[in-house]
Amino acid sequence: MVDHLELLQTVIDTTEPRTLAEFYRKLLGYVYRLGDEPTGVGEADDPDWLVLTDTVGTRRLAFQQVDQLETTTWPSNEVPMQMHLDLTVRDSGEFERQRQRVEELGAIVLFDRTNDEDEPLLVFADPAGHPFCIFVVS
Template identity: 60%
Template sequence: MTEYPQLTQTVLDTTGPRELAEFYRQLLGWSYRPGDEPPADGAPDEPDWLVLRGPGGGNGLAFQRVDRLPRTTWPEHDVPMQLHLDFTVSSPAELRRQRERAESLGAALLLDRYDDPDEPLYVFADPSGHPFCVFVA
């Protein structure tokens, strides 16, 4: 039997792990890994590493503190995106609803292809500048 490595999580660099984790927690409806929740007593919170997990388990997202993070200049290639996340929704109406949610949480719209008949989608930048797409499955 051949064994292969299993993907555990995708790690995003950020200068603000808690802020970025909160953005994705609210966007995706995921939960913190036990022990990674914000302090309940409001104590100072400057974590170097946080992990979110989906409701059914599986792969997660992790957030790692870095001192600086140049924002991608996509669609220009001066600073390439190097990685982006793809998320799907069930319908064009849901796509529009998720655009409103993402922007209300702090995402910036980079590309609007809502009217594309073959693949309606939006490309956003999260609060740390990482691109992500939401499109109709």
């Protein structure tokens, strides 16, 4: 008997589940859960719930449609962060490569602490406005 709960997945609210799922699919190399893949060209594709898994099928992220989503104003406190993901890379070269890739995928920089010698850090907003961090872990 297990005496603790197991985390199934992290659920992210969004007004556009497919758009945000595609962003994170490309960013993290995940795949759609069977049945959640995009439909064919020209077909309607307006799911209200999508799941991404890692390559062995473990659920990692889910995207839940909401009618309205107030974008965080972080680092200002009017609308707090509420949740964020911490993503890591192994060295400064990969840090810069991923920064460019993340911006090409549509994220915007909210906070840039790349000159910090102890812990270079970038905080981005994904296409729905959710913050996420990238930093180097050696």
